[in-house]
Amino acid sequence: MDKTMGLRQAISTYLSDGDTVALEGFGHIVPVAAAHEIIRQGFTDLVLARMSCDVIVDQLLGANCLKGLISSFIANSSAGSLHELRRRIEKSDPEPLWFDEYSHGGMVARYQAGASKLPFQPIASYRGSDLAAKNPQIKSVPDPYGGPDIHVVPALNPDLSIIHAQRADRHGNVQAWGMLGIQTEAAFAGRRLIVTVEEIVDEAVIRSDPNRTIVPAHVVDAVVVIPRGSHPHSVQGYYDRDDEFSRQWSALARDAGAVQNWIEAHIRGTNDHDEFLAALGSDHFERMAIHDAYSTPVNYGGRA
C-alpha cells in the first residue's frame, strides 16, 4: 500500500485540536518540518510529548499551539534556555502551561508501556526524588516477589506520533541510523503515526538490510518526504546540525516579541518547508555539509 502523502495533507488528516502529539528525536532526526506545519495550520490546545526539548518547543509555544507539555528535559540542549517555555512556567506569561514532568528514564518507560499496551511500566530510580512527590501520576505497586514497593509510570499513548528518519520505502518501512532515541517506541505507542524522511528509496534498498528497519510498514499511517526536515538538527549521513541557529534562538527568545516576529516571518510567512529553506539562502547549508563514511556491507546471503 502506498502511504506517501504531502506534509500538509498528512498533518491535516491525522492531527486534531486538543490531541496529544509526540514529536521525538534526541538532537538528531527531529521532525522539525512537521512541527512548523502544525504551526502553519494553526492547531491549538495540543499537549506535546517530547523527552528532550529544543527550539521547536519554544516555537510551538510562541505560536499558541500548546496547552500542555510532557517532558523530561526542558533546556535547549547545550545552547542555553528555552525562554518562551520559561516564561510560561515561571510567570504564566502569557498563560499557565500544564507541565507533566518525568526524568528521561521515566519518559522511556512511559513510551515503552504505551507501545506495549501495558497500563504502566516499573522504574527503579524514583525513590526519594521530589519529582515523584510532585507528580501524582508517578505511583507505586507492591513487589509480589518480596522486595520493596516499586515506582511505576503510566503508559503514554499519543493520539499522533511523528518521527523523522533518513529513509523509507513507499509502504512505510522506515530505516534510520545514528542516534535513535525513543523513536521506535514513540512510533508504536502512537494511535496514529506520521513519518517524515529525507528520501523515499526503492524498496529493494530497504530490503537489502532488513535489520536496519526501525519501524515496519504496518505501524505507519503516512510517509512524507521532506528533505532537510530535521534542520537545525542533524541527520546522520545527510547534514550536520546548525548549532549557530540553536544558540541564536536562546538569545532571541529572551524577547517574546522577537519570537512572534520570527514565527510570522519564517513559519506563517512561508507556505511550506521548501519556502522556509529557500528563505535561509542558498549558501545556508554549506556549513552543514558532511563528508562520506560508509558502513561495511554485511552478507544476508540465503540458501544457495
Place this chain on the structure above:
Amino acid sequence: MDKTMGLRQAISTYLSDGDTVALEGFGHIVPVAAAHEIIRQGFTDLVLARMSCDVIVDQLLGANCLKGLISSFIANSSAGSLHELRRRIEKSDPEPLWFDEYSHGGMVARYQAGASKLPFQPIASYRGSDLAAKNPQIKSVPDPYGGPDIHVVPALNPDLSIIHAQRADRHGNVQAWGMLGIQTEAAFAGRRLIVTVEEIVDEAVIRSDPNRTIVPAHVVDAVVVIPRGSHPHSVQGYYDRDDEFSRQWSALARDAGAVQNWIEAHIRGTNDHDEFLAALGSDHFERMAIHDAYSTPVNYGGRA
C-alpha cells in the same frame, strides 16, 4: 581490553556446577559449540534457560548436565519432539526434571526485567491460562491507574549467559544480523557473559557500522571465536541450517541408549569443536553453503 579466550577456558572460568545458564538463539546463531563444551567438561546440576528448545537441550539432558529447565517451547522446532526431554517430563526417566514454564512473551518479559534490574515485568496475556495457574511464580499486582490487576513475571538473571553472533572485535563489541531473538536482553541479564562468534574482525569493521552492535563491549566477559559454532543452526551470511540433522535427532532420541552413544561418540569423544566438525566429514557443509547478498552501505558521514 582484549577479551578473546579459548572456549575451554571461557567455560571453565565462568561456569560452575549448579549455575543457571542461558543459551539463547531462536533457531539462528545458537551457541551450540558452547553447549557441547559444557558437556565435555561434565558440569552438573545446571538450570538451563532457553526460550525455544532444540537438540542441544536433549543433549545436555542426556549428558546429565541439567537439573532444571526454564523454557517456553520444548519441541525440536518443526522437526518433531525432543524425546530425551519428554522422557524426563512424562516418565521422570531417568529422574524428574524441574521445569519452570512460561510463554515466549513471558520469557521475553523475564529477560527484559533481568536486563533492567527490575524485580518483575508486567504482561497482559496470562488471564485465564492454566500456565498462570500452574506456575506460582506468575503473580499479579494491582493497577494503580484503575485497570484490572495485571500479571507479572519475575526477573531472570542467569549466572551465565552465552550467545553466538556473526562477529565481534577483540574488546567484545558484538554484531549480529538476521533473526536476533532475545540475545541482547539475555546478554544484559546475565551476571557473566560469554559470546561465541564466527569471526573476530578488526575494530574498524565494527566501528564502520555502530548501529549493528547488539551488545557493547563493557557487558562482555569473554569473546570466543568458534567458526560453525551454531551448527546445525544457521548463521545468516555464513552457513545454512542442517535440517536433516535436526530431523534425524528426533528419530534417534526415541532411544535413550542411542542418545548416550551419540554423546560419547560426538561430544565426549572429541576434544573440541574442530574435532567435532572434522568427524562430520569434509563434505558435510557443502549443502549448508549460501549465496552472497550484501546490504546496501549507509552513510555515517560526519562533520566535513
Place this chain on the structure above:
Amino acid sequence: MTLSAHDTIGAQAREETAGSEAARGGAAGSETAASKSAGSQVTSSELLTVHSARALAGRNVVFAGHGLPTLAVSLAQHTVAPDVEIVYESGVTGARPPVMPRSISDSILVPGAASVMPMTHLFNYVLQGQRIDVGFLGAAQVDRYGNLNSTLIGEDWEHPDSRLPGSGGAIEAMAGAAEIFLVMRRHTPRTFVESLDFVTSPGPKKAAEAKAGAMPAGAGVTHVITDLGIMTRFARDEELTLTAVHPGVDPAEVVRQTGWNLKVSPGIETTQPPTPSELALLRETLDPTRIYLR
C-alpha cells in the same frame, strides 16, 4: 554426525507439535474424504490453504507460522488481500523468501524482508501491542469457545501422558490479535473436545472468568478451518458454529466428529471448492516443488 536412524517422524509427531512455534498449521496432507468424493485431486493441505486464504479478505496484518499459514497468506496476496503483510514470530515482517521456509526461524525468511525486529519488539509492541489483525494458530485440542491446548495430554499436569511443545507465542497471539484463525487438519473427537486437558491459550470468555489479569484485546478464535468444514464464532460468549462443510461432507458427520454438541448453522453452506486459478497459483507459482502441498 552420521545417524543410523532415518527421518521417521510422521504425522503423529507433527500432530504433537501442532501449535508449535506458536502458530504452525499442519503441513503434511493427503486426499480428504471431501476431495475424494468430489472426485478431484485436491489435497487436504490445498483445501485448508485455499479456505484460510479466502478468510483473509479485508485483513492487513497477519501473524503466521510457516507451512500452510504462509502459503495461505501468499495465496491471499495474489487474490483477496493484495496488501496483507505477514509477521513471523522470529520478528520478520514482509518476508519474500525465494523458496518456502522450513520453519518460522528459517534464515531464508530474512534476505529481502522488509524488517527483522528483535523479539522484544515482536512480543511487546506487535503482539501485546495489538498490531495483528489475524493470528493463525494450531492446537492439539480446541473446545467450544475456541480455548486452545498445546501443552499436554493427560490428567496429571506434572506427569502427562504426552507432553506437547507448550505455548511458544500462542498465548500472546491469542491475547493480542484482533482475531484468531485455527487450522486443524483432522477434525476428530480427540481434538475437538468438551473439556481441554490444559488451557494454554484462553479465549476472551475463559479469560473473563478468571480473577486477575488484563483482558485479551481481541475476539479469540473466529474461524476454525478443518478437513471437514468451517466453524465460526464472533461474540465473546458465543460457541463455535458449523457454518460450512466441504463438498460431500455430511454436517451430521462433523457433529459426530466433535466432542461436544456442535451447533450447526440453520443456513449452513457448502464451501466452494478451490478454483482452478487458486490451485494453479498454489501448485505452479507458490509451492511448485510441493514442499507443503504433499
Place this chain on the structure above:
Amino acid sequence: MTLSAHDTIGAQAREETAGSEAARGGAAGSETAASKSAGSQVTSSELLTVHSARALAGRNVVFAGHGLPTLAVSLAQHTVAPDVEIVYESGVTGARPPVMPRSISDSILVPGAASVMPMTHLFNYVLQGQRIDVGFLGAAQVDRYGNLNSTLIGEDWEHPDSRLPGSGGAIEAMAGAAEIFLVMRRHTPRTFVESLDFVTSPGPKKAAEAKAGAMPAGAGVTHVITDLGIMTRFARDEELTLTAVHPGVDPAEVVRQTGWNLKVSPGIETTQPPTPSELALLRETLDPTRIYLR
C-alpha cells in the same frame, strides 16, 4: 533564519543548564584563584578536568556528558585508566570523535563509535541495569549528602524563580551508577546549600528515608570536584568531607563558600597541580582548538 541577535549566552545561562542532558560538567572556564596563585596559566577547566581524570583510576565504564567529562575520560584513557569506556546518554559507547562533540547528541559521536544503542537499552539495561561504574553529573545545587537539584530555584514549585532543565537522565545516573562524580565549576554558598530547593536526584541516604521504591544501586556522590578543592564521601550516611584543596586555597575559605558546616578532613591535602604531561595531552592532543579549555 537570520537572527539579529547574536549569541549572548554567557556563563549564567550555562550555569542554569548545569546538569543538563543529565551529565554536563561546566565547559567554560577562566583562570582560577588557585591557578593564579600557583602562578601558572592553568585554567579552571583544565584543573577540574585533570582532577576528574585522576579520580577515574581503576574505573571501567563511565557515563558522561560532553565537554569537561568527555575531556576527563579522554585524559584518563591516556593516563590512569587506558581501558575506560565512555557511555553517552544518546546511546553511544566507545565514541572516538575526530573533534570534540558539541553536545551529547552531536552526530559527530557516531562515526567510528563502538555501538549506538536505542534509548530503551541505554536507560533500562545500562543505567538501571547497573552497568556504570562512574556517572558524571552537574547540578545547580548540592547538599551535604550529595543530593542534587537540577530542576528549579525558588520556593514555589509551580512558579519557580528560575526554572532549570530538569532531570534528563540525572535521576537514573544517580540511582544506577556505582558512584557519581559531581563537577561544580563555582564553589559558592548558593550552589553548596544547607537545603535544596528541589531534590531532583537523591543520594541513597535521602532515598532510604522515602517510603516506597527500589533503593539506588550505588553510593551516590563520592567525589565533588570544584574550583576550590575536592570533597569525598563513601558510606551512605556520610557527609561530604573536604579532603583536598587546590594549591593556594585556604580550607577555611572553602568552608565559608559552603552553605553548611562543611567537615574538613584532619588529614586534608593539597592537590597536585596538573603535570606538564597532563597539560600537554589536554592542550596539544585532546583539545588543540581549545573548544572546552577556554
